[in-house]
Amino acid sequence: AQTVTQSQPEMSVQEAETVTLSCTYDTSESDYYLFWYKQPPSRQMILVIRQEAYKQQNATENRFSVNFQKAAKSFSLKISDSQLGDAAMYFCAYRSASEWAGGTSYGKLTFGQGTILTVHP
Amino acid sequence: NAGVTQTPKFRILKIGQSMTLQCTQDMNHNYMYWYRQDPGMGLKLIYYSVGAGITDKGEVPNGYNVSRSTTEDFPLRLELAAPSQTSVYFCASRDGSASSYEQYFGPGTRLTVT
Numbered sequence: 744a745q746t747v748t749q750s751q752p753e754m755s756v757q758e759a760e761t762v763t764l765s766c767t768y769d770t771s772e773s774d775y776y777l778f779w780y781k782q783p784p785s786r787q788m789i790l791v792i793r794q795e796a797y798k799q800q801n802a803t804e805n806r807f808s809v810n811f812q813k814a815a816k817s818f819s820l821k822i823s824d825s826q827l828g829d830a831a832m833y834f835c836a837y838r839s840a841s842e843w844a845g846g847t848s849y850g851k852l853t854f855g856q857g858t859i860l861t862v863h864p
Numbered sequence: 865n866a867g868v869t870q871t872p873k874f875r876i877l878k879i880g881q882s883m884t885l886q887c888t889q890d891m892n893h894n895y896m897y898w899y900r901q902d903p904g905m906g907l908k909l910i911y912y913s914v915g916a917g918i919t920d921k922g923e924v925p926n927g928y929n930v931s932r933s934t935t936e937d938f939p940l941r942l943e944l945a946a947p948s949q950t951s952v953y954f955c956a957s958r959d960g961s962a963s964s965y966e967q968y969f970g971p972g973t974r975l976t977v978t
Contacts, residue, residue, distance in 0.1 A: 747906070776965060786952060788907075788969035834906055849914060850895055850958055851922065852967060854906030 745770045747837050749855035756825045757863050763810075764820045764858050766835030774840040777811065777818045778852070783831040791833070794818065796840070822860075830862045866890050868970035870955050876976045877945040885940040885973050887955030894960035896938040897922075897967065898930065900951040907954060913938055914960065945977045 746769045756762035768777070779791040794802045794811045802809050806826075810819045822829055835855040871886045889896065894915045899907035909922030913932040927949055929941040938957075942949060952974050956967040 752904075786972045786974075788954065788956075790966050793965055836906075849912050849920070850960075850967070851897070851909050851912065852899075852907070854908070856906050857904070 745772075745775075745837050745839070745853050747835055747853050747855040749835055749858050751858045752856070753859045753861070755861040755863060756822070758827060759824055761821060761823045762825055762860065764822075764833050764835075764860065766818045766820070766855055768816050768818065768835070768837050770816070770837065770839075772839055772841065776838045776840060777809075778836040778838070779807070779809070779820045780834045780836060780854075781829075781831045782834065782857070788834075792820065825862050827862050827864060830860055832857045832859050834858075868955055868957055868968050870953075870970035870973050872973060873971065874974045876978065877942075879945060879947065879977060881945050882941070882943050883945070883975075885942070885953055885955075885975075887938045887940065887970060888936050889938075889955075889957040889968070890936065891957060891959070891968065892935060893957035893968070894935070895958040896932065897956045897958075898928070898938070898940045899954045899956065900924065901954060901972075902951050910940065910953075942975075947977050949975065950977045951975060 748767050775796045777794045781789045781791050792804045806823045808821045834857050836852045868889045897912045898910040901907045908924050911930040913919045952972045954972050955970040958967045
C-alpha cells in the first residue's frame with residue numbers, strides 16, 4: 744500500500760517571500776501521479792499542481808513549482824512571492840496510474856496529513 | 865455548471881441515529897468518491913463508484929453504505945451513528961477517461977455525533 748508523509752505540521756512565511764513544503768511517499772509502482780491540494784478555511788479542496796511520475800521535468804503553475812525527486816520519493820512544493828491568500832492547509836496526494844493498464848486502483852487519492860501554512864503580512 | 869454539490873453543510877446527530885449525506889455532480893463523471901477528513905488529518909476513502917450500479921469499499925467503509933442509481937447522484941448512508949464518525953465528509957468526482965487527472969471536490973459536510 745502507498746503512504747504519503749508530510750513531516751511539517753505547520754509552516755509560516757512572510758508575505759512576498761518563498762516557502763517550501765515537504766512531502767515524501769512510499770510506493771512500489773513506477774507509474775503514478777502526485778498532487779498538491781490547497782484547503783482554505785472554506786474547506787474547499789483546490790488542486791494546486793500535479794506531476795506525472797514519468798516526466799522528469801518539474802511541474803510549474805505560476806508562483807507554484809515542485810521539486811520531484813523520483814529516486815528519493817520526494818515531492819516538495821515551492822511557493823514564490825507568497826500572498827496572504829496562500830494561507831491554507833496544503834495536502835500532498837498520490838494516485839496510482841495503474842488503472843490505465845487495467846489495474847484496480849480506481850483513481851483513489853492517498854493523502855498526507857497536511858501542512859498548515861501561515862502567511863504574515 | 866454547479867460542479868459537485870453536497871447537502872447538508874452541517875449536521876449534528878445523536879448516537880444511534882441515521883442519516884444520508886447527499887452528493888450530486890453535473891459533469892457526467894463516471895467516477896465518484898466519498899472521503900472523510902478527521903481533525904488535523906488528510907482525507908481517507910470510504911467508498912467509491914465507477915458508474916451507475918457499481919460501488920466498492922475504500923479504506924474505511926465500516927458504518928457506511930452507498931448506492932449509485934444514477935450517474936449524477938452518490939448518497940452516503942450512516943446507520944447507527946457513533947462518535948467516531950464525527951468528521952468532515954467530502955464527495956468527489958472524476959471523468960474516467962485516460963486523459964483526466966483531477967478529482968473535483970464538493971464543499972464538504974461537517975458532521976458531529978454526540
